[in-house]
Amino acid sequence: MTHTEALDAIADHSAAAQMRLLCREDNPNLQQRDKYRQLAIRLATPGAMAPVLEQAFNAGKAAVRVATAAIIGQPVLASQAEIDARKAICKPCPELVSGQCRLCGCSYQHKIRLATEECPVGKWASVPY
Numbered sequence: 001m002t003h004t005e006a007l008d009a010i011a012d013h014s015a016a017a018q019m020r021l022l023c024r025e026d027n028p029n030l031q032q033r034d035k036y037r038q039l040a041i042r043l044a045t046p047g048a049m050a051p052v053l054e055q056a057f058n059a060g061k062a063a064v065r066v067a068t069a070a071i072i073g074q075p076v077l078a079s080q081a082e083i084d085a086r087k088a089i090c091k092p093c094p095e096l097v098s099g100q101c102r103l104c105g106c107s108y109q110h111k112i113r114l115a116t117e118e119c120p121v122g123k124w125a126s127v128p129y
């Protein structure tokens with residue numbers, strides 16, 4: 001499946017319009033563009049899970065964000081209210097498979113507790129400080 005076929009297949013998804021913009025040929029951030037193209041294909045492919053290498057890469061990036069937040073004095077952990085709000089979104093989400101977000105490969109129990117993390121398709125954001 002190509003990314004354009006995937007974008008057509010997920011046209012009804014809430015994140016589709018933003019993803020279509022990020023996937024455009026004229027997005028100057030090629031790394032971001034390619035990431036969202038892969039994400040669109042995964043979203044349109046039932047049961048597809050983030051590859052293990054990508055999961056490891058995402059975990060590494062999350063660790064860097066946490067370390068950076070700690071170094072510059074920003075909170076690392078989300079508030080309980082934020083955790084509860086994120087949980088209420090993730091738990092019924094069709095992308096949550098066995099406690100793992102199939103789009104990014106993260107354990108949702110860990111992801112929702114970190115202030116620096118966000119949903120890969122924009123259902124919830126990182127905590128603004």
Ligand code: SF4
Binds near residue numbers: 094096101118121122
């Ligand atoms: S992080 Fe986003 S896509 Fe993943 S399970 Fe939670 S709400 Fe769904």
